Amino acid sequence: MIDVAIFSVYIEDGCIVCDACEEAAPNVFEVTDDTCFIKPDVRIDGGYDRNEGKSGLKAEVISAFSDDILDAADACPVDVIIVVEGTGEEPPEPEETAAPEPEEMMTEEVVAEPVELSGDDLEGLLATGDRSMSIMFGSQSGNSEDLAAKFAKRASGYGLDATVVDMDGFDLSTLPSMKRVLIICSTWGEGEMPDNAEELWQQASTDSAPKLPGMHFTVLALGDTSYEFYCESGKDWDRRFEELGATRLVERVDCDVDYDPAAAAWALDALAAMAAVDGNGTFHEDQVEAIKDYVSGAAAAGAAGEDGFVVPNITTEAIQVEINIFRYNPVTAASGRDTWICALPGHMSVLEALRVLKATHDGSLTFRDGTCDDPTTAISVNGRLVLPGNVRLDSVAPTRDGGLRLRIEPLPAFDVLRDLVVDHWTLERKRESAKPWMVAATREGADTAQGVMGTMDPVTATSLHSMTDFSSAPLLHSCSDATPHSEEYLGPSVLVGTWARIHDPRTADSNRERLQTVIDSRNGIKAETDLASIRRQNDSSRVVAEALLDARTSALSRDSFNGRHGKHVWWYTWTVKSSGRVNDTVIYRQVLGPMGLMGNLFSGVTARMVFGFTRTGGKVFNDLLGMFAPPAGIGKMPKQFNSQVDNHHEVVAIFNEVDGRF
Ligand SMILES: Cc1cc2nc3c(=O)[nH]c(=O)nc-3n(C[C@H](O)[C@H](O)[C@H](O)COP(=O)(O)O)c2cc1C
Numbered sequence: 001m002i003d004v005a006i007f008s009v010y011i012e013d014g015c016i017v018c019d020a021c022e023e024a025a026p027n028v029f030e031v032t033d034d035t036c037f038i039k040p041d042v043r044i045d046g047g048y049d050r051n052e053g054k055s056g057l058k059a060e061v062i063s064a065f066s067d068d069i070l071d072a073a074d075a076c077p078v079d080v081i082i083v084v085e086g087t088g089e090e091p092p093e094p095e096e097t098a099a100p101e102p103e104e105m106m107t108e109e110v111v112a113e114p115v116e117l118s119g120d121d122l123e124g125l126l127a128t129g130d131r132s133m134s135i136m137f138g139s140q141s142g143n144s145e146d147l148a149a150k151f152a153k154r155a156s157g158y159g160l161d162a163t164v165v166d167m168d169g170f171d172l173s174t175l176p177s178m179k180r181v182l183i184i185c186s187t188w189g190e191g192e193m194p195d196n197a198e199e200l201w202q203q204a205s206t207d208s209a210p211k212l213p214g215m216h217f218t219v220l221a222l223g224d225t226s227y228e229f230y231c232e233s234g235k236d237w238d239r240r241f242e243e244l245g246a247t248r249l250v251e252r253v254d255c256d257v258d259y260d261p262a263a264a265a266w267a268l269d270a271l272a273a274m275a276a277v278d279g280n281g282t283f284h285e286d287q288v289e290a291i292k293d294y295v296s297g298a299a300a301a302g303a304a305g306e307d308g309f310v311v312p313n314i315t316t317e318a319i320q321v322e323i324n325i326f327r328y329n330p331v332t333a334a335s336g337r338d339t340w341i342c343a344l345p346g347h348m349s350v351l352e353a354l355r356v357l358k359a360t361h362d363g364s365l366t367f368r369d370g371t372c373d374d375p376t377t378a379i380s381v382n383g384r385l386v387l388p389g390n391v392r393l394d395s396v397a398p399t400r401d402g403g404l405r406l407r408i409e410p411l412p413a414f415d416v417l418r419d420l421v422v423d424h425w426t427l428e429r430k431r432e433s434a435k436p437w438m439v440a441a442t443r444e445g446a447d448t449a450q451g452v453m454g455t456m457d458p459v460t461a462t463s464l465h466s467m468t469d470f471s472s473a474p475l476l477h478s479c480s481d482a483t484p485h486s487e488e489y490l491g492p493s494v495l496v497g498t499w500a501r502i503h504d505p506r507t508a509d510s511n512r513e514r515l516q517t518v519i520d521s522r523n524g525i526k527a528e529t530d531l532a533s534i535r536r537q538n539d540s541s542r543v544v545a546e547a548l549l550d551a552r553t554s555a556l557s558r559d560s561f562n563g564r565h566g567k568h569v570w571w572y573t574w575t576v577k578s579s580g581r582v583n584d585t586v587i588y589r590q591v592l593g594p595m596g597l598m599g600n601l602f603s604g605v606t607a608r609m610v611f612g613f614t615r616t617g618g619k620v621f622n623d624l625l626g627m628f629a630p631p632a633g634i635g636k637m638p639k640q641f642n643s644q645v646d647n648h649h650e651v652v653a654i655f656n657e658v659d660g661r662f
């Protein structure tokens with residue numbers, strides 16, 4: 001139960017896009033690239049912005065999500081979520097914050113006379129002299145490194161010129177020349193430094209380590225409270241820098257596994273404090289708050305169109321949308337289509353449009369709902385397979401006469417449970433049968449509580465990661481032209497996972513062999529007809545298609561074209577070699593069997609080939625030679641002629657591969 005009546009909620013300047021609110025109240029908040037918006041479907045005005053106009057929330061939203069909204073406001077590390085209490089149509093007047101009495105403000109001991117800087121002086125402070133700052137990271141699995149890169153980008157907004165520094169191989173003697181240093185370091189093993197920080201730590205711990213009197217620093221420690229030595233490495237650096245004479249500007253922050261909100265809040269203080277160190281190395285503590293205001297205020301000025309900078313308006317006019325949706329009722333086993341015509345803002349996502357239809361037109365409309373990157377929400381919109389939360393209405397189809405048409409269907413290659421919801425378990429069962437799990441080999445490395453820890457070279461790690469970095473396994477599975485026609489075929493998402501595992505240097509040899517048999521099996525990569533349909537989806541699926549092409553090439557090379565399909569390929573390759581051309585007729589004959597060949601005879605395809613009018617314009621003699629006297633031997637011909645292939649797509653897949661070789 002909540003004891004406050006919420007009327008509205010809005011976001012003030014200064015959001016640090018930490019995602020905490022979206023996690024607490026995903027139905028209300030949506031974090032964008034640079035701020036947080038209140039979603040249109042919860043607001044009375046339907047707008048999509050920070051809701052600075054304090055539009056009221058819908059009654060059903062207030063009753064369902066008030067607790068979540070208050071949780072989000074609590075979770076916001078920079079307190080920019082403002083909850084407006086009240087019940088009226090008009091937002092209540094914001095409460096005046098009583099100015100503190102002068103006496104209250106004087107509670108802290110004044111250490112030094114602050115140097116007052118005017119607005120111009122502040123800009124001068126942020127723009128002149130040496131503004132360099134180093135962000136040193138100690139990282140084993142990349143979290144600290146990622147944060148270092150992220151905060152380095154943010155630093156330019158504070159007039160800082162940040163450099164990300166890997167502790168590995170860092171020359172300790174250069175440390176005293178640095179005025180501003182942020183340290184982001186995780187803890188590994190049992191309270192130990194990550195590998196890339198170990199050597200520097202050993203050097204910095206010696207008596208001969210250089211003193212750091214001119215340095216200003218602060219530490220962000222990454223760790224995990226389930227370990228006995230929580231954030232030990234960060235604590236070590238914090239203590240050691242102080243011992244060496246450096247000045248701590250901001251207290252160290254220790255982060256648990258969910259480190260983003262705490263890290264973002266630390267960065268806010270750390271960057272402002274570092275920005276307040278002038279070119280001579282003097283820290284202007286009194287300017288830190290002014291810098292924070294300046295940075296968030298500068299952003300607001302830009303957004304308002306001052307300084308000649310205009311933020312593009314992401315809200316759009318309502319457009320007329322005709323939405324045609326596949327419907328299926330499992331109780332009556334009836335299927336059909338429903339069409340709705342409605343006016344919706346073009347910037348609304350397809351998922352939001354489905355929610356609107358469900359809320360206002362047909363409560364029985366069924367689709368998988370979730371966050372915008374939820375892989376299970378994938379559907380087909382105008383033939384494109386998409387995550388509907390990631391796609392704007394006006395981007396899926398061209399707008400004609402102020403309107404657009406959407407044809408929404410469930411993913412192909414899966415059984416439909418109801419309307420747009422498909423049964424993903426078929427894919428899960430395929431994954432289960434392929435078992436592309438990690439079964440690790442014993443390797444050199446630290447024997448930790450989690451198992452053996454080793455290192456991987458960056459090229460391999462990047463390649464493995466990019467292979468499997470697709471947005472949705474069901475979506476990728478449906479990209480294939482073969483999966484809708486073959487229940488047994490494992491499909492691209494399972495196969496690329498298996499292929500990546502084979503190339504993972506941590507995989508045990510015995511497991512690698514087993515995974516290889518999965519790739520080579522008749523339901524493996526040879527059952528994929530055409531990688532083009534996968535390749536054309538998007539950037540990540542292009543990488544998947546490349547990996548699958550490698551898998552197919554290796555499978556074909558390994559089995560030396562053995563087996564029934566292999567014989568066709570072997571015969572075909574020689575035929576192609578003899579004719580010097582790739583010839584459709586030969587493929588058809590093999591795929592369709594003797595009846596197909598007869599069909600070709602009557603349709604004139606064979607005749608065209610003989611007389612040199614094939615699609616590829618082959619030479620008559622060579623084509624004839626290829627047909628009737630392949631080097632495979634005349635004796636084998638009848639067998640080939642009389643055997644029709646059950647799974648056409650398997651043969652086509654092999655021919656495609658061969659095609660690429662000649
Ligand atoms: C094998 C292993 C050992 C760890 N040991 C500790 C530890 O002793 N103390 C701690 O606070 N965190 C420990 N952690 C948690 C990591 O510090 C934490 O996951 C951190 O976010 C990793 O950051 P990085 O990717 O920058 O290395 C350990 C994690 C693993 C996987």
Ligand code: SF4
Pocket residue numbers: 011014015016017018019020021022029031035036072075076077078079080081
């Ligand atoms: S919790 Fe606060 S800072 Fe984080 S994204 Fe939401 S509004 Fe922004």
